[in-house]
Amino acid sequence: MIHISNILLALILLSVLLSLRSNRLMALVKLMAFQGVVVSAVPLVLETAHGVNFNLVMFFLLLVLVKGILIPGLMYRAVKWVVVDREVEPIIGYHASLFAGLIMIVFSVYVTNQLQLAMLPENHKLLLVAAITTMGAGLILLMARRKAITQVIGYLMMENGIYLIGTALAKQMHTQYVVEFAVLLDLLVAVLVMGIVLNDINHTFDDVDTALMGQLKD
Amino acid sequence: MLQLVFLIPIIAGIAVFFLPVKIGRLAFIATALFHLFVTALEWFHVTEPLHSKYFSNTPEGMLVLAIMSFLFLFISIYTVFYMAEVEMTKEPIFNGSMLLFLGAMSMVAIADHIIMLWVAIEATTLMSAPLIFVHRSKASLEATWKYVLICSVGIALALLGCFFIIFSMETSDLHVPISFSSLNGVAAQLNHVWLKAGFIFIVIGYGTKMGLAPMHTWLPDAHSEAPSPASALLSGALLNCAFLGVYRCHQLMFNAGLGDYSSNVLIAFGLASMLVSAVFILNQTDYKRMLAYSSIENMGIIAVGIGIGGLAAFGAMLHMIHHSLVKSSLFLSAGNILLGYGTKSIDKTRGMLRLFPKTGITFFAGFAGISGFPPFGLFVSELLIILGAIKAGRYVVITIFIFSLILIFAGASRLVLQMVFSEPENDDKLVPERWTRALPPIILLLTSLALVIWLPDSLYQTIQNAISSIGGTVNG
Numbered sequence: 001m002i003h004i005s006n007i008l009l010a011l012i013l014l015s016v017l018l019s020l021r022s023n024r025l026m027a028l029v030k031l032m033a034f035q036g037v038v039v040s041a042v043p044l045v046l047e048t049a050h051g052v053n054f055n056l057v058m059f060f061l062l063l064v065l066v067k068g069i070l071i072p073g074l075m076y077r078a079v080k081w082v083v084v085d086r087e088v089e090p091i092i093g094y095h096a097s098l099f100a101g102l103i104m105i106v107f108s109v110y111v112t113n114q115l116q117l118a119m120l121p122e123n124h125k126l127l128l129v130a131a132i133t134t135m136g137a138g139l140i141l142l143m144a145r146r147k148a149i150t151q152v153i154g155y156l157m158m159e160n161g162i163y164l165i166g167t168a169l170a171k172q173m174h175t176q177y178v179v180e181f182a183v184l185l186d187l188l189v190a191v192l193v194m195g196i197v198l199n200d201i202n203h204t205f206d207d208v209d210t211a212l213m214g215q216l217k218d
Numbered sequence: 219m220l221q222l223v224f225l226i227p228i229i230a231g232i233a234v235f236f237l238p239v240k241i242g243r244l245a246f247i248a249t250a251l252f253h254l255f256v257t258a259l260e261w262f263h264v265t266e267p268l269h270s271k272y273f274s275n276t277p278e279g280m281l282v283l284a285i286m287s288f289l290f291l292f293i294s295i296y297t298v299f300y301m302a303e304v305e306m307t308k309e310p311i312f313n314g315s316m317l318l319f320l321g322a323m324s325m326v327a328i329a330d331h332i333i334m335l336w337v338a339i340e341a342t343t344l345m346s347a348p349l350i351f352v353h354r355s356k357a358s359l360e361a362t363w364k365y366v367l368i369c370s371v372g373i374a375l376a377l378l379g380c381f382f383i384i385f386s387m388e389t390s391d392l393h394v395p396i397s398f399s400s401l402n403g404v405a406a407q408l409n410h411v412w413l414k415a416g417f418i419f420i421v422i423g424y425g426t427k428m429g430l431a432p433m434h435t436w437l438p439d440a441h442s443e444a445p446s447p448a449s450a451l452l453s454g455a456l457l458n459c460a461f462l463g464v465y466r467c468h469q470l471m472f473n474a475g476l477g478d479y480s481s482n483v484l485i486a487f488g489l490a491s492m493l494v495s496a497v498f499i500l501n502q503t504d505y506k507r508m509l510a511y512s513s514i515e516n517m518g519i520i521a522v523g524i525g526i527g528g529l530a531a532f533g534a535m536l537h538m539i540h541h542s543l544v545k546s547s548l549f550l551s552a553g554n555i556l557l558g559y560g561t562k563s564i565d566k567t568r569g570m571l572r573l574f575p576k577t578g579i580t581f582f583a584g585f586a587g588i589s590g591f592p593p594f595g596l597f598v599s600e601l602l603i604i605l606g607a608i609k610a611g612r613y614v615v616i617t618i619f620i621f622s623l624i625l626i627f628a629g630a631s632r633l634v635l636q637m638v639f640s641e642p643e644n645d646d647k648l649v650p651e652r653w654t655r656a657l658p659p660i661i662l663l664l665t666s667l668a669l670v671i672w673l674p675d676s677l678y679q680t681i682q683n684a685i686s687s688i689g690g691t692v693n694g
Contacts, residue, residue, distance in 0.1 A: 119389060135378075142371065148363065155370060162378050170384040176396075178272075182337040183377075186344070190370055193344050197351060197366060201359050213360035216439040218498050218507075 005045045005123050009130040011038050012164075013105065016137045019157065020097040023087045028153050029075045035134075036067030039160045042127065043167050059177055066184050071156065071191050078149055078195050082202050092144035101137050108132035120168070127168045135161025148201060148208040152194050159187060219265060220273055222256050223283065224325040231317030239309055243298050246313045250287075250294040253320065257287040262676070274330035274399055277683035281535065282462050283327035285542045286455040289662070290320055293454075296550050296658040297447040303557055303649050304445075312352050312445070319345040319451065326459040330397040332380045336373070339427060339463055342456055343369045349448035350440050361436075361443035368436040369427055376423020376463070382416030383470070385409075398466050402687075405473035413471065417480055420467045421487065427460035429514045430487040430521060431494035438498075441510035442562065446553025449506065453513045454546035458538055461520060465688075468524060472688045477527075484525035485615055491518030492622035500629040504562045506552050508633060509545065512588055515626055516541045522619060523603040524688070530606025531690025533599045535681045540595030540666050541588070547662035548584040551577050554656065555637075557649040564633050569642025576656040578638050583663055585634045589627045594663075595670045 015035040022028050040063035044056060079085065092100070108129045117125060138158030142151050198208060205212050230249040234242045259265055261280055297316065301309050322345045325338035343366065351362035384396050386409040394400040401408070426433035441449045464484070471480035495515035502508040516537065523534025554577040559567045570578035587594035600623070607616040669677075682692065 139371075142367075151367060155367065155374070158371065159374055162374055162381070165378060166381045169388070170381045171388060176333075179331065179333045179337070183333065186337050186340045189344050190340070190366075193347050194366055194370075197347065197359065197362050200351065200354055201363060204354065204356055204359055210363070213356070213363065215357050216360055216364075216443070218438065218502075 003123055005042065006126060008038050008042055008045060009126055012042075012130050012134060016134050016157070017098060017101050019153070020101040020137055020140065021094055023090075023094060025079045025082075025085050025087065025147065025149055026076075028150065029072055029079055032075065032153055032156055033068050033072035035157070035160060036072065037064055039164060040064045040067050042164060046123065046127070046167065055177060059180070062181070063184070066188055067160075070188060074191050074195050075149065075152065078152075078198050081199060082149065082208050083206075087145055087147050087150055090145050092140070097140055097144055100140050101133070104133050104136040104140070105129070108136070124168045127164060131161050131164030131168055133161070134158075134164060137161075146209050146211050148198055148210055151210065152191065152198070155194075156187075156191070220260060220270070220275055220328055223253070223260065223328060224321045226256065227253060227317045227321035227324065231314045231321060234314040234317060235310055237310065242310050242313055246317065247291075247294050247298065249317055250291045250320075253324070254287045254291050257283055261680075270330075271395060271397065272331040272334045273328045274397070275328065276330070276399075277680045278462060278465055278535075279327045279329075281539070281680055281684055282455075282458045283324060285458060285539055286320070286323055286327065288665075289454045289542060289546050290451065292658040292661055293447050293450050293546065293550070296450075296553070296655060299652065299654040300445070300447055300553055300557070303655075306352070308352055311348060312448075315345060315348040315352075316448070316451065319349065319456075321345070323455055323459050326462060330399055332383060332396050332398065332401075333377075335398075335463055335466065336377050336380055339376070339424065339460060340370070340373050342459060343373065343427070346448070346452065346456065349451075350444040352445060352448075353443075355443075358443040361439035364436045365440040368433070372423050372426025372433055374423070375426075376420050379416045379419030379421075379423055379467075382412050382419060383408075383467075386412035386416060398470060401470055402473045405470055406475060408474050410474065410476060413474055413476060414479060417467055417471055417476075418483065421464055421483055424460045424463035424467075425487055428457055428464060428521075429460075429491070429517050431491040431514065431518070434491065434494065434514050437514060438507045438510040441513065441549075442504055442506035446506075446549050446556060449509075449552070450546040450549035453509070453549055454542040457513060457517055458542060461517065461538065464521075465524065469687045477688065481525040481527060484521045485612075488518040488521030488523075488525060489615065489618050489622070491515065491521070492619065492626075496622045496625040496629065499626055502629075502633060503564055505555065505564050505567065505633070505637065506549070506562050508564070508630060509548055509552060512626070512630065513541075513545060515622070516545070516588070518622075519600065519603065519619075522615065523599075523606070526603065526607050526610050526612055526615070527689055528606050528610055528691060530603040530610070531685040531688060532681060532692050533602030533606055535685060536595060536602065537599035539669065540599055543662045543666040543669075544584055544587040544594065544596065547580065547659040547666075548588060550655075550659040550662070551581040551584060554651065554659075555581065557655075558647055558651065560648045564637055566643070567637050568640045570638045573642050573645065573647060574651050576651050576653075576660075580656065580659045580663060582634065582638045584659070585630070587663065587666060589630065590623065593667055593670065595666050598670060 019031045044060045112128045141154030322341040329335040389409045429437040495511040499511045520534045523530040590596045590600045
């Protein structure tokens with residue numbers, strides 16, 4: 001039987017691989033919105049065994065609002081402001097990045113099997129595979145792209161991956177809504193601050209290419 | 219109420235954004251005073267103890283909070299007079315962000331819940347970012363971008379570490395609240411493998427923020443590009459907050475019986491930071507970058523001292539106090555130098571003693587202090603760390619430690635002597651010296667001196683309480 005959580009995990013992996021391949025900034029932002037919604041839904045599906053309660057649904061809606069609408073919305077505006085819409089000359093090419101993403105999946109399966117997690121249910125292990133891949137791919141995006149916007153998207157993807165790892169491992173996390181809300185608020189403010197800095201970088205340098213910034217070094 | 223310590227600055231900070239400039243300045247200094255007052259109430263436990271899931275009053279947290287609050291008062295006074303000289307148009311935004319930054323840092327100092335601590339540390343990054351790029355020059359934008367991105371990614375890894383620590387509890391079938399105080403109680407039953415993994419990620423994450431090598435790359439840029447009052451706050455208060463995050467986890471490791479492991483990790487990162495700053499300080503051409511590298515060195519010294527433990531842990535805590543005082547004083551002096559000469563280049567700031575005698579004296583005295591010369595506190599603290607290391611039989615560690623200290627002193631003294639004592643190129647003064655801007659750094663230096671001569675009993679007791687949880691003693 002195909003569990004619904006497995007479909008979600010497959011969708012997450014798909015969004016990860018597509019974002020490694022994509023060279024259009026707008027497409028990346030849309031992928032992030034999609035990934036944000038799917039990632040928000042994972043706890044909801046995993047917890048169905050214990051019954052869905054009101055708090056869980058409310059929190060799901062809040063997550064969708066932040067990860068699926070507000071953050072991509074901010075990124076959307078940032079891309080609109082910036083003149084260029086393509087990532088030119090990435091540090092690591094698209095095919096190489098995609099290949100690295102595939103290797104990342106194999107690596108995550110290996111790591112998950114190595115960790116002796118006998119006490120975790122089977123679908124949590126699959127979740128861990130998807131989570132580690134997402135985190136790793138986020139890091140790849142961060143390091144392999146030169147446009148500052150793509151780097152922010154890499155950071156968001158990494159954060160999504162870490163959030164999923166937390167979902168897989170730390171059950172207590174999902175019973176403490178105050179804390180989880182605070183983490184979410186931090187993420188939102190982080191994107192807001194990055195957006196403001198991005199805007200200023202665009203004004204000052206006429207581009208958001210981080211290769212143009214190289215004054216400060218020893 | 220303990221939460222007031224971060225609620226007041228945050229509310230005041232938001233208010234300052236919208237107030238007219240002059241009223242905003244008054245509100246800024248008034249908040250600094252009130253923050254010091256609330257901190258004093260908490261320090262002496264005047265208010266009734268607090269029962270919160272997320273916050274608690276711990277000796278090490280109080281130490282960090284007290285240093286921060288004391289520094290902030292003098293930095294805020296300096297800021298007002300500094301801003302009057304540079305005629306900044308965005309002064310309300312700068313002052314408001316300073317207050318929000320103070321609020322975030324205060325939250326770090328009292329956080330007890332593992333994730334709440336993470337939230338607060340991430341918030342310090344976000345609140346301090348506007349302080350760095352307030353000038354909007356190319357260099358400051360680059361510095362801000364590096365700062366926000368490197369620190370956010372580093373701190374995201376710390377969140378992973380937090381999850382591992384929570385998991386180390388859940389694999390052992392324990393169900394206690396995930397706060398440091400309750401985890402310390404059941405530390406012995408935690409799963410060791412996951413705890414070790416968690417500690418590594420947390421040291422990498424918070425270590426990025428603390429400026430431990432090799433994750434320090436953002437620090438010289440951010441500290442040199444920020445306006446001087448912000449640099450003073452970053453160096454004197456923020457680095458301590460990040461250190462507090464590492465220290466809390468070290469306590470947990472110690473209680474779990476993994477103290478040796480976490481000590482060695484801290485010593486390794488500490489020595490690496492000292493060596494890296496020794497190498498990079500040699501050929502500096504920018505005096506604010508030189509001070510920033512010196513902060514990396516001093517954070518390394520603190521990490522080594524905590525790692526060695528015993529008497530050295532006491533030395534490390536003293537070092538934290540004196541480093542904050544002296545380094546903030548130096549950054550404030552650097553702000554005066556920048557106003558007077560209009561450049562950050564060491565070559566172009568000659569003859570300080572003749573052109574700017576007050577600043578020249580405070581800068582040189584601060585340099586003597588930061589290098590560990592006798593009347594200042596860093597001499598005592600470094601001596602205690604060295605004695606502690608010899609008692610613990612860590613001879614290799616202490617050899618590298620002393621070697622780096624000598625190298626840094628040799629490198630920096632050449633630069634500082636040239637700045638202070640050489641003949642000036644010409645007698646141009648952009649902005650003349652004023653007592654209002656010269657006094658705050660002098661007071662901070664004198665405080666450091668006073669604490670060497672007379673360490674108040676309650677401060678001594680608090681340091682002892684803070685280090686007793688990692689097996690540190692003064693008589694050990």
